Amino acid sequence: MTDTLSVDGLTVHYATREGALQALRDVALDVPAGQIVGIVGESGCGKSTLINALLQLMPENARIAAGSVKLEGEELVGATQRRLRDMRGRDISVVFQDPMTSLNPVLTIGRQMRDIQYREPCNRAEKLRRAAGMLGRVGLPDPQAKLDAYPHELSGGQRQRVAIAMAVLMRPRLLIADEPTTALDATLEVQIIELLKELQLEIGCAILFISHHLGVIAELCDRVVVMYAGEAVEEGPVADVFLHPSHPYTAKLIECDPGRMKTRAALLPSIPGDLPDLTAPPKECIFRDRCDKATELCRTKPAPVAVNGAHWARCHYAAELGL
Template identity: 45%
Template sequence: MNPVLDVRDLRVEFPTAAGALGVVDGVSFDVGPGETVALVGESGSGKSVSSLAVLGLLGRGRIAGGSVSFRGEEIAGAGPERLRRLRGAEIAMVFQNPMSALDPLFSVGDQVVEAIRVHRPVGRAQARERAVELLREVGLPDPERRMRSYPHELSGGQQQRVGVAMALACDPELLIADEPTTALDVTVEAQILALMRRLQREHGAALLLITHDMSVVARMADRVVVMYAGQVVERGTVAEVLSAPTHPYTRALIGSVPTVHTGRDELLTVIPGSVPNPADVPDGCRFHPRCPQAVERCRTEVPPVVRTGEGRISRCWLAEDAGRVPAPTGAPGTGAR
């Protein structure tokens, strides 16, 4: 089955006083129909920039190379009119901060109605009926009354439910959720994730989930793409990656999440340091300054992307030294299943 979204060797640059700065370097992944794929990594890993590149929302940045294909159509470098028709109708986004994603000057109802009428040839009355139905579908109590509410009158969880309703207003084929629960407490987070999972099944949309939390990946995703310093460092099914990670960075991310089996006095994994500035990435493996398993080779030589199993890849000398098969040329994080 052909993927809904197929990103290959994506490179993104932003202009600086010192010249173009690359923040995404050769990223590849795909998302199949009805599938959930998670892009995971710390802040600064390039996961949000990669997702914004899909919709042409890079601001001053630009796609410097690679391919972004939606249902077989190349959309990297598409014109403003095509991107306007694409956003909301075919690809929709749930943003990280619901309060900043909603316009404080307009009621919730007006904003959901606008999301419908921009892409659908319906009258205002019909659009309002659909908006009430959407607000009810995402679990807002008394949706007719909430149509008249302004964003500041809603809680963070209710605002995010409105954001989900707006994203689903035109039944998009692909939903991108960029850290959709970061600003929410754990109880509301669980509710929003359960809501998105249910609505995705009911609407049949593919979901690209951006997160830094491996526990969210475990609950939501079918496959996971681990990013670090603008590159894909590991990719595979969630079951495989969580049970047998092949990259030290993936292991560290998993070890930093407490589980029901974590003892009260048991220490979680702490990753020293921080993701490097894109203007000053280290030689060799980009993770080596923070890696407890780094050797001299890691500091001087760039590790290849190797296949570590069916549909799995890893960017690590440990995987290469274990005798794995190099991944196909031009496919760092190849989308082949």
């Protein structure tokens, strides 16, 4: 079966005064049909750059220097603007951390949900009926009345439900969720995770879920990709990666995760040391500077090392660390 999303060799540079900032380097990942794949990594590791590259919505100074992004086998890098516009919202849709990113403050919810269906052959009443149906499906009370509401009349949690309803209304093949629960309290977070799981089953879409909260990734995802300083450093089935982290960076993230303390502290994982300078990324292992297991061998850049089955890590010592 073809993967819903297939990313290979993806390399993205930003033009800066200091030269090309190499925000993503040779990133490969697949999201199989019907699966939920998580991406985790500290701030600055390239998560937003990856999403923007997938959507081909990049800032002026960004450039895809190499690589390929395929949606069900169709290449998006170099696709026409027209084709890309066609696919966004219908084949690929996104839920952002801040729901106001995708909601228009001056239009009613009903109007916005009707607009998304502009390609559908049905009439206005039918579009509104579908919109209300989806609002009810995502757990909003009194969906009919919500059609006439403006975004600011809803709570933050309700707005995120509306954003999710809008994202899945056209039954996309790929749903990208960029930290969709980070701004919500813990109870709401659990509810939204449950909702995403249910919708994934009903709609049958694949989900790429970005978060720096490991507990949420563990709860929701089938597979996880760990990113560090613009590289994918470890990938595998969620249970394998979390029980047998095979890259020292992943092991540190798990040690630092506030979720382990069973409270939802505002602390994010923090690991001593700084990210490398991405305008001149080191030729050696990207994590060597911050790794307490580093040896002379780590002055050569490790290729992905298979740990077992579909679990690999870019560390010379992956096989022994993952035991």
